[in-house]
Amino acid sequence: ETGVTQTPRHLVMGMTNKKSLKCEQHLGHNAMYWYKQSAKKPLELMFVYSLEERVENNSVPSRFSPECPNSSHLFLHLHTLQPEDSALYLCASSHGGLAGVNEQYFGPGTRLTVT
Amino acid sequence: AQSVAQPEDQVNVAEGNPLTVKCTYSVSGNPYLFWYVQYPNRGLQFLLKYITGDNLVKGSYGFEAEFNKSQTSFHLKKPSALVSDSALYFCAVRDLQSVNAGNMLTFGGGTRLMVKP
Numbered sequence: 001e002t003g004v005t006q007t008p009r010h011l012v013m014g015m016t017n018k019k020s021l022k023c024e025q026h027l028g029h030n031a032m033y034w035y036k037q038s039a040k041k042p043l044e045l046m047f048v049y050s051l052e053e054r055v056e057n058n059s060v061p062s063r064f065s066p067e068c069p070n071s072s073h074l075f076l077h078l079h080t081l082q083p084e085d086s087a088l089y090l091c092a093s094s095h096g097g098l099a100g101v102n103e104q105y106f107g108p109g110t111r112l113t114v115t
Numbered sequence: 116a117q118s119v120a121q122p123e124d125q126v127n128v129a130e131g132n133p134l135t136v137k138c139t140y141s142v143s144g145n146p147y148l149f150w151y152v153q154y155p156n157r158g159l160q161f162l163l164k165y166i167t168g169d170n171l172v173k174g175s176y177g178f179e180a181e182f183n184k185s186q187t188s189f190h191l192k193k194p195s196a197l198v199s200d201s202a203l204y205f206c207a208v209r210d211l212q213s214v215n216a217g218n219m220l221t222f223g224g225g226t227r228l229m230v231k232p
Contacts, residue, residue, distance in 0.1 A: 004158070043159075043205065043222040055219070090158055101147045101166050101209065104220065106158030 003027040004107035006091050012113045013081065021076040021110050023091030032074040033104065034066060035090040043090075049074065081114045088112075117142045117210040121223035128196045128230055136191040136226045138206030148189040149207040149220065150180055159205060165189060176200070196230045203227050 004025045013019050025032065031050040035043050048055040049068040063085075065077040074091055088111050092104040119140045128134045140146055147166055151159040163174025170182045180191045191204060204227075207220040 006158075042224045045219070048219065092158075101164070103149060103161040103164055104159075105161070106151075108156070108158045 004091060004093055004105050006089075006107035006110050008110060009108065010111045010113075012115060013078070014115055015081060015083070017081075018077070018079040020078065021089055021091075021112075023074040023076075023107055025072055025074075025091075025093040025105070025107075027093060027105060029093040029095055029105070030071050031094050032068060032071075033092040033094075034074065034076050035092065037088040037090055037109070047076075078112075081112075083114050086112055086114045117146075117208050117221050119206050119208045119221055119223040121204075121206055121226045123226050124224075125227045125229060128228070130198050130230055130232050131195050134193050134196045134200070134228065134230070136204050136206075136228060138189045138191065138223060139187050140189060140206070140208040141187065142208060142210040144210055146189075147209040148180070148182065149209075150174065150178070150189075150191050151205045151207065151222075152176075153203040153205065153225075155202075162191070162204075196228075198230050198232055201228055201230045 007022045033048050034046040036046055037043050046060050047066040063080050067075040088109045090109045091107040094104040095102040121138055123137055126136055149164045150162040152162050153159045162178050163172050163180055165172045165182045171179060173179045178193050180189055182189050203225045205225050206223040209220050
C-alpha cells in the first residue's frame with residue numbers, strides 16, 4: 001500500500017542462526033533506511049543509503065550488516081544476534097540528497113524474535 | 116545536534132472532541148518538522164510536514180499542526196477526534212544545517228492517542 005514491501009513479516013531465529021531481511025521500494029526513491037523499533041524506545045536509525053552512499057550509525061553492532069545492491073533493494077543481514085535484538089525492523093525510502101526534506105515512506109516492518 | 120520531545124506517553128480524548136498531541140524540538144538552525152502515525156502492526160505513515168511558510172500546516176485525515184518558533188513547538192491538532200484516529204503518533208525533526216547524506220530524521224518517543232466513543 002505504501003510502495004515499500006518487507007519480507008518476511010515475522011521471523012524467529014536462534015542466536016547462532018544467520019538470516020536476512022529484505023526491503024523493496026517501488027517509488028523511484030534514491031534513499032533507503034533501516035530503523036529499529038523496540039518497546040518503550042524511540043525509533044532508532046540504523047543505516048542509511050543515499051545515492052548509493054552508505055551513512056552508518058556507529059553504534060550499530062557488527063552483527064547487523066546492510067547491503068544495498070541497487071536503489072530499489074535493501075537487505076539487512078543478521079548473524080549471532082542477542083535476545084535484546086528482538087524488535088520491529090522498519091525499512092523506509094525517500095527522495096534523498098543533502099537538501100532533501102522529503103517525507104519517508106515506511107514498509108510494514110519485520111517482527112524479529114531472537115530465542 | 117537535533118532532538119525532539121513528546122512529553123506525553125498517552126493522550127485520551129472523547130470522540131468528537133478536539134485533540135492535541137504535543138511536540139517540542141531543538142535544532143541548531145531552522146527545522147524541518149514532520150508528523151507520522153503508526154497503526155497496529157503497520158509501518159509509519161506520513162501525515163504532514165513543515166518546511167517554511169505558513170505556521171499552520173494541514174495534512175492527511177483532517178490533521179493539522181502549528182509551528183511555533185518562539186516556543187520551539189510543533190503540536191499536532193484535530194478539531195474533532197474519531198475512534199479510528201487511535202494510534203501511535205511520532206514527531207520528527209531534521210536540522211536544515213545537517214550535512215549528512217540522505218534525509219536524516221530524529222524521531223520523538225511517540226504518543227499513544229486513545230479516542231473513546
